[in-house]
Amino acid sequence: MDERALHRLIGTIIDPERLADDCAVIPCGDLLAVASTDMLHETTDFPAGMTDWQVGWMAVAVTLSDIASMGATPGEVLLAVGLDRPERLFDIMEGARDCCAAFGAEIVGGDLDAHRELTIVSTGLGTVAPEHLVRRRGVRPNDVIAVTGPLGEAQAALAGYDRHRKELLEPQPRVAEGEVLGRAGVSAMMDISDGLALSLHDLLAVNDRGFAVETARLPLPAGVPEDEARELALYGGGDFELLFSAPPAIFPIPGVEAHIIGKVIPERVVLADGKPLERRGYLHEWSG
Numbered sequence: 001m002d003e004r005a006l007h008r009l010i011g012t013i014i015d016p017e018r019l020a021d022d023c024a025v026i027p028c029g030d031l032l033a034v035a036s037t038d039m040l041h042e043t044t045d046f047p048a049g050m051t052d053w054q055v056g057w058m059a060v061a062v063t064l065s066d067i068a069s070m071g072a073t074p075g076e077v078l079l080a081v082g083l084d085r086p087e088r089l090f091d092i093m094e095g096a097r098d099c100c101a102a103f104g105a106e107i108v109g110g111d112l113d114a115h116r117e118l119t120i121v122s123t124g125l126g127t128v129a130p131e132h133l134v135r136r137r138g139v140r141p142n143d144v145i146a147v148t149g150p151l152g153e154a155q156a157a158l159a160g161y162d163r164h165r166k167e168l169l170e171p172q173p174r175v176a177e178g179e180v181l182g183r184a185g186v187s188a189m190m191d192i193s194d195g196l197a198l199s200l201h202d203l204l205a206v207n208d209r210g211f212a213v214e215t216a217r218l219p220l221p222a223g224v225p226e227d228e229a230r231e232l233a234l235y236g237g238g239d240f241e242l243l244f245s246a247p248p249a250i251f252p253i254p255g256v257e258a259h260i261i262g263k264v265i266p267e268r269v270v271l272a273d274g275k276p277l278e279r280r281g282y283l284h285e286w287s288g
C-alpha cells in the first residue's frame with residue numbers, strides 16, 4: 001500500500017476533485033486563496049548532517065513550492081512542530097522564518113508539541129487572481145511539457161555527490177517562476193516533489209491525454225555519469241522544480257529557465273523515448 005492508493009480511499013470520503021491539485025483552492029473575494037499542508041519527519045525527510053536551520057527552511061520550502069505550482073503568491077505560513085528536544089526549536093524557527101522572508105511570506109502561527117521523532121507540519125496560504133490559477137488538469141493537444149531546472153540533484157546528493165548537498169538541504173521553491181508561468185498562460189502545472197516519473201503519472205491521472213518525454217532533453221545533475229544522472233532525474237525526489245504544459249508559442253518565457261522535455265500525446269500513457277515510463281519515485285509505503 002502506498003500514499004497514492006490511500007489518496008483514492010480519501011476520495012471516497014471527500015470530493016475527489018479536492019485531491020486533484022497541489023493545493024486546496026478556496027474562494028476569497030475577487031481572488032482565490034490556495035492552501036497546502038505538508039508533514040515532514042526526521043527519518044524520511046531530514047537527511048543526516050542537516051542543521052536545524054535547514055530543517056526549518058525545508059519545511060517551509062516544500063509548502064511554498066506547492067503554492068508556486070498553482071501560479072499563486074505565498075502569503076502566510078503556520079508551522080506545527082513536534083519536538084524531540086526543545087533546544088532545537090530556535091534554529092528551526094529561524095530557518096523557517098528565513099525561507100518565508102526569501103519568498104515574500106510570513107509565519108503567522110503554528111503549534112508546539114513533544115514528539116519522539118521530530119515532525120513538522122507546515123501549512124501555507126497564498127492568493128491568485130482566478131484567471132492566473134493553474135491546475136494539474138488542463139493539458140491541451142498540441143502542448144509541450146517543460147521543467148524549470150535540473151532534476152535529480154537532491155537524490156544525487158543522497159547518493160553521495162556532495163556538490164549537490166545544498167540543493168538537497170536548502171531547496172529553492174520556484175515562487176517567482178510559478179507566478180510568471182501563471183500569468184504567461186501555461187495550461188497545467190505541479191511541482192516535482194517526488195520525482196519526474198511519478199509527477200507525470202500524477203498529471204496523467206487527472207488529464208485525458210498522455211506525455212512523451214525525450215530523456216536526452218532532461219536537464220541533468222552536473223558531475224554525475226550520464227546513465228546514473230538520467231535515472232536520478234527520472235526517479236529521484238526532493239527537487240521542487242515545476243513541471244508544466246504549455247503551447248510551444250509561449251517560449252521563451254522571460255524570467256523563467258524553462259527546459260522543454262517532451263510533448264503531450266493523444267494516448268493516455270507516459271512514454272520515455274517511446275517506451276512506457278515506470279510509475280516509480282519517492283513514495284511513502286506501508287508494509288502488509
Ligand SMILES: Nc1ncnc2c1ncn2[C@@H]1O[C@H](COP(=O)(O)OP(=O)(O)OP(=O)(O)O)[C@@H](O)[C@H]1O
Pocket residue numbers: 010014018019020021022023024036037038062066193194
Ligand atoms: N489526508 C488528506 N485529506 C484530504 N486531502 C488530502 C490529504 N492528503 C492529501 N490531500 C490533498 O491531496 C492533494 C495532493 O496531495 P499530495 O500530498 O499528494 O501533494 P503534494 O503536497 O504536492 O505532494 P508532496 O506531499 O509529495 O509534497 C492536495 O490537494 C492535498 O490537499
Ligand SMILES: Cc1ncc(C[n+]2csc(CCOP(=O)(O)O)c2C)c(N)n1
Pocket residue numbers: 038039040043044045046047062154158168193194237238239282
Ligand atoms: C532521506 C531523504 N530522502 C529524500 C529527501 C528529499 N525530499 C525532501 S521532501 C521530499 C518529498 C516531499 O515530501 P512528502 O512526500 O513527505 O511530502 C523529498 C523527496 C530528503 N530530504 N531526505
Ligand SMILES: [Mg+2]
Pocket residue numbers: 022065066069190191192193
Ligand atoms: Mg506538490
Ligand SMILES: [Mg+2]
Pocket residue numbers: 036037038062063066193
Ligand atoms: Mg507538498
Ligand SMILES: [Mg+2]
Pocket residue numbers: 037038039
Ligand atoms: Mg503533500
